[in-house]
Ligand SMILES: Cc1cc2nc3c(=O)[nH]c(=O)nc-3n(C[C@H](O)[C@H](O)[C@H](O)COP(=O)(O)O)c2cc1C
């Protein structure tokens with residue numbers, strides 16, 4: 197783990213209410229998928245190429261119609277005002293200042309229009325994508341998509357790995373199942389069929405299907421990104437449905453505990469998609485070498501969830517900024533050491549399994 201991220205993780209742990217710390221840090225079941233996400237990176241090594249004269253690397257990437265200064269985006273995480281009083285405002289400002297994409301959660305404690313406004317106050321062209329759980333009532337899904345569009349979000353990130361909420365032992369033990377009364381999931385306020393001024397619950401449903409995704413695609417002008425893909429066949433189906441990018445993710449080990457590490461699922465999804473759309477990955481990314489390993493295995497970019505929350509809880513906007521800047525600097529440094537001129541220059545032959553020798557091709 198990057199020293200800066202480790203420092204912020206400790207500081208966050210000391211500052212947070214232990215019940216909230218467990219919510220942010222914890223995973224489903226025995227937390228196997230959570231641990232494996234980080235461990236999968238440790239099992240792999242980067243094999244540098246030498247004397248390539250690559251110069252200082254360009255860490256910028258194009259993601260749909262947005263540009264990011266680095267191949268690291270902010271993955272959607274719920275309830276930022278539980279981590280810090282500035283909440284999503286701070287995260288949005290930090291992501292905009294770092295020049296990267298913020299995927300803001302549908303379960304944010306700040307309305308999406310305020311999140312985009314906070315980002316745009318820092319940078320006119322700040323990119324914010326809206327994460328969406330398809331709701332069983334299509335009118336609710338459409339109202340959320342419309343809010344995101346009006347707020348100036350440039351993509352909808354549909355999270356597909358949650359047909360039901362994960363069983364999280366730490367939250368069960370702590371009796372944490374709801375926000376405190378002074379906070380709410382603000383995007384859920386005043387939606388069709390709900391109480392006019394109060395918020396409705398975020399629903400999860402195992403009855404949702406590709407047909408619901410198709411309906412949303414036809415209802416919104418925004419490009420769709422599918423988050424939570426682990427099976428290569430689902431990546432192919434996503435392509436058929438006109439999805440513009442996929443995010444390989446096991447939801448940070450918070451849903452199916454028996455799921456593979458995100459990194460282990462990446463190569464098959466990359467092969468299935470065959471370069472037609474960007475493949476992103478999140479889960480366990482904690483330093484620049486992790487970012488570059490994912491790039492070498494075919495990811496266009498990675499997302500970070502908990503490191504951003506740790507930065508926010510520890511030092512507010514400044515802490516999130518430190519996490520993102522550190523990841524950008526480390527990524528540039530590791531690319532340089534690997535002889536890569538940019539993020540696309542890394543290739544799978546530059547990845548070796550530790551203890552097994554270097555194959556190449
Ligand atoms: C506290 C917390 C809240 C999360 N909330 C959401 C959410 O609202 N929507 C979503 O799609 N994913 C959510 N996720 C999953 C993240 O988007 C991401 O997949 C995961 O955190 C990546 O793993 P990492 O934390 O190891 O970087 C959440 C994760 C955490 C840790």
Ligand SMILES: CCCCC(=O)C(=O)O
Pocket residue numbers: 274303398447450
């Ligand atoms: C209904 C809130 C969803 C938050 C979430 O996705 C998570 O905690 O992993």
